[in-house]
Amino acid sequence: MNYHTRKWVKPEDLNPNHSLFGGRLLQWIDEEAALYAIIQLENTKVVTKFISEINFVSSAKQGDIIEIGIEAIHFGTSSITLKCDVRNKMTHQTIITVDKIVMVNLDADGNPAPHGKTRIEFVKDRLNNNL
Numbered sequence: 001m002n003y004h005t006r007k008w009v010k011p012e013d014l015n016p017n018h019s020l021f022g023g024r025l026l027q028w029i030d031e032e033a034a035l036y037a038i039i040q041l042e043n044t045k046v047v048t049k050f051i052s053e054i055n056f057v058s059s060a061k062q063g064d065i066i067e068i069g070i071e072a073i074h075f076g077t078s079s080i081t082l083k084c085d086v087r088n089k090m091t092h093q094t095i096i097t098v099d100k101i102v103m104v105n106l107d108a109d110g111n112p113a114p115h116g117k118t119r120i121e122f123v124k125d126r127l128n129n130n131l
């Protein structure tokens, strides 16, 4: 799993108990999943279809640096299924796990469309192949 994105937990991200608000974390995860799917599928019209059980394993507090990891675990016809782990950057303590996030590739009319992808690709390889 690659941990691309880091976040610094700020006062505006906290709940009334002074720990990281779960809704804020899910917002960050949804955006990270969308970015991952857009890059993998090479299409900016991708939507979140389904999110499985979410396990809030431990809390984060103000000032913590957390990192969001996403990995593709299945390529469907129009969908891509991801898993997500968020952990404390310094201690590697798991904060949240999401087993399945299904993102769907859309055409210009907003209908599911085949993406033609079967495996994880890296942008650097795409760029090298175009040389």
Ligand SMILES: CC(=O)SCCNC(=O)CCNC(=O)[C@H](O)C(C)(C)COP(=O)(O)OP(=O)(O)OC[C@H]1O[C@@H](n2cnc3c(N)ncnc32)[C@H](O)[C@@H]1OP(=O)(O)O
Binding pocket: 030, 031, 034, 046, 047, 048, 049, 050, 075, 076, 077, 078, 079, 080, 102, 104, 110, 111, 112
């Ligand atoms: C990043 C964001 O903020 S996106 C904003 C939030 N998301 C949205 O607004 C999406 C709203 N939903 C929709 O517009 C529609 O449900 C659509 C277009 C995504 C899908 O429409 P559907 O009629 O369900 O499409 P369809 O039945 O063809 O399924 C499309 C794919 O999703 C998968 N899928 C559909 N429902 C589910 C489900 N409940 N769980 C897992 N996968 C599902 C299907 O297996 C299919 O994958 P495949 O082509 O790889 O086999």
